[in-house]
Amino acid sequence: MPELPEVETVVRTLEHQISGRMITDVTVRYEKTVVGDPETFRKQLIRQHFRTFARRGKYLLFYLNDVILCVHLRMEGKFWLQKPEEPLNRHMHVLIDLDDGMQLRYHDTRKFGRMEILPLDTDLRTFHELGPEPFSEEFSRAYVHAYRIRHDMPLKSLLLDQRFVAGIGNIYADEILAACNLRPGRSCQRITAKDEENLIRETRRILKAAIAAGGTTIRSYTSSLGITGLFQTECTVHMMKTCARCGSDIHMKRIGGRSSYYCPHCQK
DNA sequence: ACACTGACCTGCGAGC
DNA sequence: TGCTCGCAGGTCAGTG
Numbered sequence: 001m002p003e004l005p006e007v008e009t010v011v012r013t014l015e016h017q018i019s020g021r022m023i024t025d026v027t028v029r030y031e032k033t034v035v036g037d038p039e040t041f042r043k044q045l046i047r048q049h050f051r052t053f054a055r056r057g058k059y060l061l062f063y064l065n066d067v068i069l070c071v072h073l074r075m076e077g078k079f080w081l082q083k084p085e086e087p088l089n090r091h092m093h094v095l096i097d098l099d100d101g102m103q104l105r106y107h108d109t110r111k112f113g114r115m116e117i118l119p120l121d122t123d124l125r126t127f128h129e130l131g132p133e134p135f136s137e138e139f140s141r142a143y144v145h146a147y148r149i150r151h152d153m154p155l156k157s158l159l160l161d162q163r164f165v166a167g168i169g170n171i172y173a174d175e176i177l178a179a180c181n182l183r184p185g186r187s188c189q190r191i192t193a194k195d196e197e198n199l200i201r202e203t204r205r206i207l208k209a210a211i212a213a214g215g216t217t218i219r220s221y222t223s224s225l226g227i228t229g230l231f232q233t234e235c236t237v238h239m240m241k242t243c244a245r246c247g248s249d250i251h252m253k254r255i256g257g258r259s260s261y262y263c264p265h266c267q268k
Numbered sequence: 269a270c271a272c273t274g275a276c277c278t279g280c281g282a283g284c
Numbered sequence: 285t286g287c288t289c290g291c292a293g294g295t296c297a298g299t300g
Contacts, residue, residue, distance in 0.1 A: 003294095032276090058294080075293050076278085091278090110277045112294070128295090153271070162295085170293065257273070258293075 002073045004134070004167030005210035007055050010079065014062075014104075015053035017081055022049045022099040023064075030093035033106065035116035044117050045069065045096070057130045057166030068118040071106075077113030080105040130166040134203050139165055144196045148188040155191070156184035157256040159203075168203070172210070174238040174261050176202050183267045184260040185253060237261045 002010070023045045028038035035041075048064035055061065062069040071077070080092070084103045088095075094106040094115060106113070124130075131147075132138035147164055158164055159173040168176070177184050179202040182195060191199075236244040243250055243263035251264050 072294080074277095074295075108277095109279070110293085112277060114295090151270080157271085160294085256271090259291090 002058060002075075002077070003169035003172050004055070004058060004207055005172075005213075007058050007060055007073065007167070008211050009214050010073070011053050011055045011060055014060075014079060018050050018098060018102075018104060019053070020049060020051075021102075022047065023096055024099050025097040027095040027097075028093070029095070030111060032111065033093040033108065033113060033115055035114055041115070041117060056124050056127060057133070057162055058169070059128070059130075061124075063120070066120065068120060068122060069115065070118050071115045072113055073108075074110070074112035074114070076110050077106065077108040080107055129163050131161070131163045132165060134165050134167060134207055139200060139203075141193070141196050141200060144200060145193070148191070148196075151188065153188055154185045154255050155182055155188050156258065156260050158188040159199075160256065160258065165203070167207070170258050170260075171235065171238045172203075172206060173258075175206050175235055178237040178262060178267060179206060181267050183264075184255050184262050186268075237263055 024047075026042040026045045028034050028041060031038050044067055045064070048066060050062055050064060052063040053061070054063065058072060060071040060073070062071070081102055081104055083101070084095075084097065088105075089107075091109050092105045092107050093111065096104040096106075098104060106115070132143065148158060151158070151161075151164075153161070155177055156173055159168050159176060160170065174184065176199065180195060180198040182191065182199075237250055238261050240250050240261060242248065243266055246263065246265050248263050248265040250261050253260050253262070
């Protein structure tokens, strides 16, 4: 389940592997992976070079000569760099041939991921209504305060709201709230200024550690040879049975349609 | 205008 | 053992 740290890892890995390569052909095997007409998509990519690589929230951005190739991996999307003669499997939905003879293969078991072509001058600040990056200065205490008092939702939903802050998914949301000793179901309107500071600090600390570790994941870690980073499982509450800090039984509750894990003893 | 719900998908594990 | 059923998750369209 790629969240910000996993996407960051994928971007850096691909930057290392395919920077400067030219796209010679594109095959779309599952049409819904591509936003818009697949043949138009193909034509817009052919003869383009991979120039620079970036991430915005959970979106991967490949800057080509004339367009941006924007990819969202959703839950299970991954890229494989293989030789064209290697066997395909039924989950490889988009094949991108490169001028060095390799093929970049988009693999997605659940077919949830999406790719789209964007103009080079797309405003990434307002792109998909994404909120600030967690490491940006814009994600300040004043910003958090202003946002949370304008909205009424559980803290868990706030962290998952991509308009609030970009890049946090279910796993890291649980971990951030555990680190702040806050229950996921607590109203975002009922926290203190100190909690706001803690949320910002712990969000950055946990995401930074996860990036350094090459990304964390729970179920999708199945040692794929895909470009997904070094997966580790360093969770303190998410999917855990007992609290890593006090040993209490971890509770699970559905909040905003998402399973949310927390320690009823440590988190208030 | 806001927050909430269901659809999109497939694999897997629980339960009978 | 073999089947069915429901859950997992991020985003967005649709609903209240």
